[in-house]
Amino acid sequence: MINFVIFDVDGTLVDSVDLHAEAWQRAFEKYGKKVEYQKIRDQIGKGGDQLMPVFFSENELKDFGEEMEKYRGELFKNEYLERVKPFPKAHDLIKKVAENRKSVALASSAKPDELEHFKNILDIADYLAGATNADDAEKSKPHPDIFEAALRRLGNPPVEKCVVVGDAPYDAIAARKIGLQTVGVLSGGFPEQWLRDEGCVEIYQNPADLLSQYATSLLGRRPDGRDYRATA
Secondary structure, three states, X not given: OOOEEEEOOEOOOEEOHHHHHHHHHHHHHHOOOOOOXXXXXXXXXXXXXXXXXXXXXXXXXXXHHHHHHHHHHXXXXXXXXXXXXXXOOHHHHHHHHHHOOOEEEEEOOOOHHHHHHHHHHHOOHHHOOEEEOHHHOOOOOOOOHHHHHXXXXXXXXXXXXXXEEEOOHHHHXXXXXXXXXXXXXXXXXXXXXXXXXXXXXXXXXXXXXXXXXXXXXXXXXXXXXXXXXXXX
16 A cells, blocks of 8 residues: 655646746756757756756856856746646645545755745645755756655655656656656646656546546555545
């Protein structure tokens, strides 16, 4: 039985992927490189440490990588953060998981202040056993650092009792590296086949769809395969 659920945030619980991609595109242009929007969007889900090397050389990043990432962060905070909205039923999904006696953690590559904002607009602080942000991981997804940090927040439970819920292939890749299963949602805009190819064991349209099928999902199913409908 699953007793611990680790949620990605951007693209999974809040509608922010397009905004992140636009902010990165503007930052890249400021530092002399025009990159097609979709190519950047396909990399969202990674942190800056893994995203920037896709588009810039090692020498370029030595020269201005830190400065560019800082600029992008300030741009996102000042012009985009307030535009981020929770996906419908995201709050209710977190509440449902917690009320079914499962420990919930967030595993996000967001900066600490961004993550606090997301927690506030989702109104989920009371249901969380822990949360991790960019400061808790040496390397971002698709490296598993952020999920390892989330497991520590949860008391290092056995991985077979845990599941990750995420929208990006990078969530599934990172989770798989440490033996975690991933339930995918398509709300982040990544192709379903991409998520399946990287190992998502179930896929739902969005948080509302996962909530509507909760009892038969990996999150709510009993070990014998029957619906698990316990309440707090």
